[in-house]
Amino acid sequence: MTTSSSVDLSGLRILAVTQYGAGPYAMQHLADLGADVIKIESPDGGDYARSLPPYTNEDGSDSLFFQALNRGVRSVTLDLGCAEGQRVLHALASRTDAVFVNLRADVGKRLGLDYDALREANPRIVSCWLTGYGRRGSRSDAAGFDYMVQAESGIMSLSGDPDRLPAKAGVSIIDFATGIAGAFAVAAGLLTAHRRGTGGDVDVSLQDTAASLLNYVATWHLTGGYVPERLASSAHPSLVPSQLFTCSDAPIVVMVNKEKFWPRLSAAVGHPEWEDQPDRATFDDRLAHREQVQRDLEAVFRTDTAQNWLARLAEFGVPSGPVRTVAEAFADPEYLHRTVSYEHPDFGVVRSPGFLVNAEEERAVTPAPPLGAQTEEVLSSVAGFSADEIELLRRQKVV
Structure with a gap:
């Protein structure tokens, strides 16, 4: 199926070392707009979201969760932890605009994904980091996850009925918001690199995103001493009445x-x-x-x-x-016509929410690829490796 966007990022190439939710969400939106996103995965199973239940294929190599977050990208298997893997990384980086790193800060640095490690291969490259708690500070090497950060940031304390335990948002709101911030950071980093002639590192984190989402509530607290609280019927903290009301049936x-x-x-x-x-x-x-x-x-x-x-x-x-259920919302033509769909060999017709940015030009939507499906294609056309060199890398289990 095709969908629409007049924003054309074709010609932009990004190496994406991403997994699970936030990083893939960022990259999918750039791929939707035409960017060539090359997802770097471990030869040993790849992104563990591929096997996330409940909807998986028979051999556990793909899932609807993975499809929902990785459409339109290309998959390359590469062992970044060995010297030959680093050689391949640098060959790819030399012909790439940005690297997107969705790992703990210490892991990404150890794998040579920061600007200092890549600048010799490409001084204009932008290394964009999406971590739990940023690359600096006492928790820089700690793993961070959406639900944890919802709780730690205070966001969870504002959600739910005041007479019950705090409640998380119904979707991974911190992951997704940080993904959008990550896509924005890539664009800002690339524009800066274009103006300066040199690249650099740029950071977003789940923690910073959560703090940003608190926005006026945090400002009221930090400046005026306001103490936020959960309110019945999901009421707004200051605008009355702005809330749920129960009618005779719903x-x-x-x-x-x-x-x-x-x-x-x-x-x-x-x-x-x-x-x-x-x-x-x-x-x-x-x-x-x-x-x-x-x-x-x-x-x-x-x-x-x-x-x-x-x-x-x-x-x-x-x-x-x-107040609708998800099923009721997507039964509404206003929601349904904004979805995209494609044929998948295991799942049949896969239908998902469409683009965040919509305009006029039609663009094809392609499934998230099998693990390593474009390894030979990318190593040949982007990095310049011969068929014999690629075969040797396979025998060495580098790819």
């Missing part, structure tokens, strides 16, 4: 995030007198009387169905929406 979200929406909501629920009532006329008033405002609205919303309330709120111009 919950909905109502978002009064601008003052102009409060009079509209008051009219929609049959209480126009609330617009100017002293305890709820402004954001400050409603925040000070949050519990009463919520109780009054909850009583009203329980009198009718979610569908009827959403229709009425839309009529009055109040931002609102249903």
Whole structure:
């Protein structure tokens, strides 16, 4: 299948030493836009996401998890831990724009993936690092994972019902956000290298991304002493009412995030007198009387169905929406037509969420490749190795 993008990264080549979630997510979005992403995998099984359940092929060499995060890349097997593997790495780096490293900082450095190790092969190369805790500091060599960082950063403390344990986000939000940051870092690093004529190292981390996502909540805390807390019905910390409300059959979200929406909501629920009532006329008033405002609205919303309330709120111009399951969301044509699909020999038609960047030009979407599927092709066309040299590397178990 083809999909659309007028942003063309063809001609950009990236060596991707990535695994599991965050790094592959970064690289997939660049591959979607036309970049030649060459995924470097260990000859001994490759990215362990290939065998991640529950949807795997018969021999455990591929999974829908792996397909979801690695479409459009090329796979090369290479043992970076031996001298011959380093020779091949440098040959590839000499004709590559960037290296993307999704390993612990100490492991990546030991494998010669930092700029100092690669600059002789290519002084313009950009080495982009995605780690748990950055390449400097007391935890630079520690492994970091999404759920851990959600918990450590305080994000998990803000999620879930206040009377229950903190809850993680339903998806790997830190991995994915750091992946987007990583793709941005590659672009920024390459632009800088183009202007300066020399490359360098650039870092993103799960920890820094999590802190960045806390944004105004962290700023309120660090500057004003604000103490964040979990609120019932997933309520916004300061904008009242912006939260879930339970109707007679299902919950909905109502978002009064601008003052102009409060009079509209008051009219929609049959209480126009609330617009100017002293305890709820402004954001400050409603925040000070949050519990009463919520109780009054909850009583009203329980009198009718979610569908009827959403229709009425839309009529009055109040931002609102249903609380859907994933299945319900992707049954909506607005979501479904933004997916991409391709044929896979083991899984049949694989359908996934589409591009983050969409425009006009059609581009083919290809499956994530089998382990090492493009090794000979890449070593020959990119690194300039002959068929005999590649065969020798295979016999030596370098590739």
